[in-house]
Amino acid sequence: MTSELQRERLAYKRSRSRRSTLVALLSTAVFAVAVGVTIARAPGWPRVRQSFFNVEIAWRSLPAILEGLWLNLRVLVVCGALILVLALGVATLRTLRSPVWFPLRALATVYVDLFRGLPLIILLYLVGFGLPALRLTGVPNDFVVLGGVALVLAYTAYVAEVFRAGIESIHPSQVAAARSLGLGPRQTMRLVVLPQAVRRVMPALLNDFVALQKDCGLISVLGAVDAVRAAQIEQARSFNFTPYVVAGLLFVLLAVPTARFADALGRRVERRQGGR
Amino acid sequence: MTEPVLSVRGVVKRYGGNTVLDGVSLDVREHEVVTVIGSSGSGKSTLLRCVNLLEELDDGQVLLDGVDVSDPRVNADLARRGMGIVFQAFNLFPHMSVLDNVTLAPRVVHAVPRGEAERNALDLLERVGLADRAGSYPEQLSGGQQQRVAIARALAYSPRLLLLDEITSALDPELVGEVLALVRELAEAGRTILMATHEMGFARQVADRVVFLDGGRLVESGPPDQVLGEPVHPRTRQFLRRIIDAGRL
Known part of the structure; x- marks a missing residue:
């Protein structure tokens, strides 16, 4: 049984929280109305609505943009997988200490320095237009493939650094424990260091994944008909900017599940390793 | 001698x-x-x-x-x-269950099949009084329990010293x-x-x-x-x- 004192306190707390909710609702309503009225009464609003939020054009351009987005998604999945594997390899190379690996280690360092500093758009032009211009046999001339190669080259450098930071954040005592059990350097890396490092950098990796989702749209500069390019074609046809807004919203929608996934992942790790 | x-x-x-x-x-x-x-x-x-x-x-x-x-x-x-060493700060592997911590060296270093390694590990955990915590993760254990797991881990491949x-x-x-x-x-x-x-x-x-x-x-x-x-x-x-x-x- 709760005491009279406690019941009175709870009742007070409840009334306070009801009051807070009411205040929040009221202030939000006032704010929304004020913003809405200001925008609607602004002299340029009809023109803005006409060229940015035209429902009819949005609806008409949607199928083409969705088709383009499907291409972005495929590029995203393939590039994402390649980047993860290659970045892990580059990061591991950079942490090797044996003198045999010196050339590979140096190469990995040069690669990361170069491709992390190079603007992605320059890389896209060089790979997308420059490589086919060499007319070498075996070089693909599909803009989607070439764009993907440029994305993989740039993002592998970033993601490798994320992995390396994770690897270096694992306390040396973990390595000592693994080595003392008789595990070799490679087994220690694969079974003890990397699993912990990957878990630790998961939020940073997902952040880079969202960035990659957006940058997949850059393959449009090579002429690949993705969501951005499709929107551009629709825009050119209608002289209206709504298709860009549609494509932009679709990219935003794409990023939301990744963010939720990151949250869920964080909670899962917490559940398993925290608390009693 | x-x-x-x-x-x-x-x-x-x-x-x-x-x-x-x-x-x-x-x-x-x-x-x-x-x-x-x-x-x-x-x-x-x-x-x-x-x-x-x-x-x-x-x-x-x-x-x-x-x-x-x-x-x-x-x-x-x-x-x-x-040799087996037990450290002051336990140094268990936080991403592995108690059982995996103990079976890691036998499985990976000594090529003991998983089933056999796990049977031995459970025997050892029984001896250190933690058989019921085999599925737990190190952070879910008290310091004393973690150190007993670390001892079991060091004993798992029967070191001479x-x-x-x-x-x-x-x-x-x-x-x-x-x-x-x-x-x-x-x-x-x-x-x-x-x-x-x-x-x-x-x-x-x-x-x-x-x-x-x-x-x-x-x-x-x-x-x-x-x-x-x-x-x-x-x-x-x-x-x-x-x-x-x-x-x-």
């Missing part, structure tokens, strides 16, 4: 200009429990890490069953298979007893143990021999009653007086 399991000969270890071990020699025979005592910074942990080849020696030798494992031409990974590096120093006082009881059991079962400790009372009861390390030198060695009861060297007396004053003996 038979070859000692461990023979440390004139081991020197320096960090920069700081000499941590200054020519330490020490033998541990089969079924013997040798306890290393000494103040913080006297080189106890460094000695154990050198024996386990986690540190490179600056001079001297570490012989395991007569084989010089400190020779750079010897594969240190192979040599370590004969067990190294215990101040394994109760990071524990709350009420958890020290459960870990020491386990070490006592291992000693009585005839394990060969080299341990660094601050628990003088425990050293006196369990050790066959106590060695006192001071400033990287081994200044006194003998049966526990002699070294802890009637120390000869003034440094040992001084150290023990401080311990007694602190109420630890």
Whole structure:
């Protein structure tokens, strides 16, 4: 049984929280109305609505943009997988200490320095237009493939650094424990260091994944008909900017599940390793 | 007399200009429990890490069953298979369950099939009183439980020599007893143990021999009653007086 004192306190707390909710609702309503009225009464609003939020054009351009987005998604999945594997390899190379690996280690360092500093758009032009211009046999001339190669080259450098930071954040005592059990350097890396490092950098990796989702749209500069390019074609046809807004919203929608996934992942790790 | 399991000969270890071990020699025979005592910074942990080849020696030798494992031409990974070490800070693998922590070395290093490794691990966990926590993760356990898992992990591949590096120093006082009881059991079962400790009372009861390390030198060695009861060297007396004053003996 709760005491009279406690019941009175709870009742007070409840009334306070009801009051807070009411205040929040009221202030939000006032704010929304004020913003809405200001925008609607602004002299340029009809023109803005006409060229940015035209429902009819949005609806008409949607199928083409969705088709383009499907291409972005495929590029995203393939590039994402390649980047993860290659970045892990580059990061591991950079942490090797044996003198045999010196050339590979140096190469990995040069690669990361170069491709992390190079603007992605320059890389896209060089790979997308420059490589086919060499007319070498075996070089693909599909803009989607070439764009993907440029994305993989740039993002592998970033993601490798994320992995390396994770690897270096694992306390040396973990390595000592693994080595003392008789595990070799490679087994220690694969079974003890990397699993912990990957878990630790998961939020940073997902952040880079969202960035990659957006940058997949850059393959449009090579002429690949993705969501951005499709929107551009629709825009050119209608002289209206709504298709860009549609494509932009679709990219935003794409990023939301990744963010939720990151949250869920964080909670899962917490559940398993925290608390009693 | 038979070859000692461990023979440390004139081991020197320096960090920069700081000499941590200054020519330490020490033998541990089969079924013997040798306890290393000494103040913080006297080189106890460094000695154990050198024996386990986690540190490179600056001079001297570490012989395991007569084989010089400190020779750079010897594969240190192979040599370590004969030893198990338990650390002050447990150093369990946080991303693995208790069972996986214990079975890792047998499975990966000794190629024991998973089923067999897990049966052995469960037996060991039973012995350290934690069979019901096999599926837990280290962070879900108390310090004392984690340290018992670490001991089980070090025993899982039946090493010739067990190294215990101040394994109760990071524990709350009420958890020290459960870990020491386990070490006592291992000693009585005839394990060969080299341990660094601050628990003088425990050293006196369990050790066959106590060695006192001071400033990287081994200044006194003998049966526990002699070294802890009637120390000869003034440094040992001084150290023990401080311990007694602190109420630890």
